[in-house]
Amino acid sequence: MSAVGVVAAAGSGSRLGADRPKALVPLAGRPLVAWSVLTLLDGGVDEVVVTVPAGERDAFAAVLPAGVRLVDGGTTRTASVRAGLAAAGDGADAVLVHDAARPLTPPAVVTRVLAALAAGARAVVPVLPVVDTTVVVDADGVVTDAVPRAPLRRVQTPQGFDRATLVAAYAALADGVELTDDAAVVRAAGVPVTTVAGDERAAKVTVPHDLHLAELQVPGLQAAR
Numbered sequence: 001m002s003a004v005g006v007v008a009a010a011g012s013g014s015r016l017g018a019d020r021p022k023a024l025v026p027l028a029g030r031p032l033v034a035w036s037v038l039t040l041l042d043g044g045v046d047e048v049v050v051t052v053p054a055g056e057r058d059a060f061a062a063v064l065p066a067g068v069r070l071v072d073g074g075t076t077r078t079a080s081v082r083a084g085l086a087a088a089g090d091g092a093d094a095v096l097v098h099d100a101a102r103p104l105t106p107p108a109v110v111t112r113v114l115a116a117l118a119a120g121a122r123a124v125v126p127v128l129p130v131v132d133t134t135v136v137v138d139a140d141g142v143v144t145d146a147v148p149r150a151p152l153r154r155v156q157t158p159q160g161f162d163r164a165t166l167v168a169a170y171a172a173l174a175d176g177v178e179l180t181d182d183a184a185v186v187r188a189a190g191v192p193v194t195t196v197a198g199d200e201r202a203a204k205v206t207v208p209h210d211l212h213l214a215e216l217q218v219p220g221l222q223a224a225r
């Protein structure tokens with residue numbers, strides 16, 4: 001089974017408060033996007049396409065391995081993945097879509113996703129349990145309901161798909177509909193999504209605190225790789 005990776009890296013990172021696109025922010029001296037691309041390649045993906053913010057191709061090319069293809073992203077994640085998927089072409093059996101903002105995802109997560117696809121899944125996501133009590137609040141912040149947490153899962157990336165299934169699901173998604181991940185796109189098309197174990201280290205870097213936490217994990221992670 002051949003697999004192409006699509007890395008969504010066209011976000012601005014305004015919540016991180018950085019002076020550059022989030023994917024170019026360094027973690028232990030290496031930009032977030034470079035960590036994410038290397039994770040996919042280490043985990044068994046054959047080639048990678050990265051969606052970049054408009055006007056930033058040279059800056060991204062300078063920090064990524066030769067052979068990684070770059071394509072302009074869009075104003076939303078959904079638009080960026082659409083562009084990445086189009087650029088990925090139709091040569092691979094599978095597509096893994098990954099957030100550049102999850103730099104410390106262990107390659108073992110990639111391997112688990114690929115194995116589930118090889119075993120016949122059409123769509124697979126890495127997930128973790130919800131450990132906190134989870135509630136619903138009204139507009140005033142008053143708790144109106146408590147959600148049983150046992151069946152809840154937090155969804156991470158990379159998310160893996162049979163390539164033709166994901167392409168068809170994006171084609172069927174109406175223009176202007178924006179979803180926060182790719183599993184939601186295939187679920188909207190009626191495709192079942194299966195799960196594999198995620199990893200706490202695949203946490204998303206969104207706010208400065210996340211980057212501080214990631215910095216603390218790097219020495220141990222490199223020793224474990």
Ligand code: C5P
Nearest residue numbers: 008009010011075076077080099100101
């Ligand atoms: O905004 P959010 O944290 O959900 O972004 C997840 C990933 O999607 C990030 O890696 C970001 O770079 C990417 N993204 C994108 N194009 C956008 C917005 C976000 O590729 N327009």
